[in-house]
Amino acid sequence: MGVAERDDPETIGRRVQKLRVERGLTQKQLAEPVYTPAYVSTLESGRVRPSDDALRHLADRLGVAFDELATGRSARLVTELRLRLTGAQRTLAAGEAEAAVEEYTGLLAEAEAHGLAEERAAALLGLGECALETGELVTGREYFERAERCLADAPLPARVPALRGRAVAHYLAGELRYAVYLLETTIDELNRGGLHDPDALLLLYTGAIGPYMDMGAYVRAAQAAEFALALAPQSQNPELVARMHRSVARTLLAEGRVAEADASLAKAAELYRELHLRTELANCHWMRGYVYAQNGELERAEKELREALEMLSARRASLYSSQVTVELADVLHRRGRSREAADLLRGVLGGLSPERGAVHAAAAHRLLGIIAEDARETERAEEHYVRAMSLLERAGAAGDLADLCRLLGDLLRRTGRVEAALDAYRTGLGHRTAPGTTTLGPAPAQPPV
Known part of the structure; x- marks a missing residue:
């Protein structure tokens, strides 16, 4: 642990004194056999910055962990918070966004109370993802911005998930150029700085494919897909790889490579099933419906889109549900059911x-x-x-x-x-x-x- 990560000498001194009194020790008993009572007195008054060796000695005598004495945080607390953050992530992945919001909100309050910047950023990131899920784009963007500020002193790869989240919020809001600007400038900064983090780059290239396609920048979308596919074997995150396969399918389809697009989606769906990520699995059904619709297989397209819609609606993913409904309406119209299609469209335009x-x-x-x-x-x-x-x-x-x-x-x-x-x-x-x-x-x- 570096000196900058510790509390100031006065705070450490008060903590040492409090723990010593609680344990019924004198300054002499705490100091022996390595230090003097005068040193402990000086330390408790905050007039000296203790060395790592001194803190280890005091922590051992007081029966606490080094980190707890230096920062006031127990290693057990950090471990428990991280386990609960993983649990909240699973809740969100299962499509239970409202329950996940409650979990993340409680975790955020605890992380703030204990001054845990990394865990605070993770909770903010989770709340941002929840907001994207429920279509609250402004709220989501604010959470991602707070997560970025929380990690302001961290290396760029650690800030990439928050940057990507903010870009997705702008993309879903229809601000395609700004979303692309955020993603591209971050990619360039990583590459220029020699920060070759496969997960960070994979997240950014995958995130750029959708905005590129909607902007008509098909060559650039195909290039991003090519880079993402090359990075995938280096990633240790199966969820990221699954998301990459889902996004790459769009570029394959645009190039007329329908069988390869379907195979890419099949890989993504298999990974999502293994990871129990039901919302992402719904997005796979959505994308497969899109593939089948583009290939003229309208009956199969309708089946996939209805399955996606049922999964997303059950989990109150309102914005994504509306988007799937528009694509389902297109398939229904092409199948000769224009009145049904129009009813669906009028029903979602308000959202x-x-x-x-x-x-x-x-x-x-x-x-x-x-x-x-x-x-x-x-x-x-x-x-x-x-x-x-x-x-x-x-x-x-x-x-x-x-x-x-x-x-x-x-x-x-x-x-x-x-x-x-x-x-x-x-x-x-x-x-x-x-x-x-x-x-x-x-x-x-x-x-x-």
């Missing part, structure tokens, strides 16, 4: 907004526009398309925006508004130019794998 699931809110409006257009309700279709465009422009989701401009342009052309249609097409073409390069700077450096 989505520009600050909360913007990309999926836009997808809901886009699909409602298509359904309205099929029913020859032209004005309503245009209204939905315009609202979707506004959401996507704000989020910077270039890939989806280009497709939506085409839909709106086609609608305007069919209704005789040629100039307006040309404007929509031009806007779409602008977003298709060099996907990802118009809003992002240079790609992060490759990790030394």
Whole structure:
């Protein structure tokens, strides 16, 4: 233990005196046979900073651990708190976010009372993950920011989970560019500083895939997936590896590698089952539904998405449930059940907004526009398309925006508004130019794998 990690001499002195009196020892009895009563008196008054050897001697005579005498914290307390933090993590992984919040809140209070920075940061991180689970994005972001401040003096790899959590909160809120900025700058800082931590880098590259895909930066998403796959064998964290396989499936699918995407998801699902991570397993069903839908296997897609929705709804993961519902509605529409799809979409739009699931809110409006257009309700279709465009422009989701401009342009052309249609097409073409390069700077450096 370094000197900086100890309490100040006055605090240590008061602690030594209190423990000595409690045990009925004189200063002479405490000092013998190595030190003098005068030294103990000076130490108890806080006028001398004790050496490690002196503290070990005193701790032995007082019957306490060295750490407890130096910091006021018992090793047993720290161990118990860490075990309970693991328990709270399991509660959250099982989808019981409300119960996990109670556990983490109690642990946070205890960690703060005992001045345990690392355990305090872990509790804040857990509360941030709970907030993401329940869709409270602003609250989640605040918890992650507090965790970062708590770890301000720690090495960068220790701060990465909090940084990644904050980036995810911004991503889910529709702030794609800022999420990418946070992830990329942290990756570059790690690589430049020679801080080659496989788990930290894997967490960051995996986290970047979703925002890259939504921004239309497909080449960069594929590159992040390639780096993540190369890092995976070095990671000792099976949950991280499972999350990586789930994210990489998106890039494989975008490249038309459907069988490989499905295999990647199968690996993730197997790991999640072994780890008893039910919420993450629900996300695997969600992703497999997406894969099947993209491959035209609509019946299998509906089955997977309904299973994901049932698992997520049962655990009150409201934001994720809303997002799955939008994708299920798309499958139902493609299966000829447009009325059912529209009912589902109208039911979830209240839970989505520009600050909360913007990309999926836009997808809901886009699909409602298509359904309205099929029913020859032209004005309503245009209204939905315009609202979707506004959401996507704000989020910077270039890939989806280009497709939506085409839909709106086609609608305007069919209704005789040629100039307006040309404007929509031009806007779409602008977003298709060099996907990802118009809003992002240079790609992060490759990790030394």
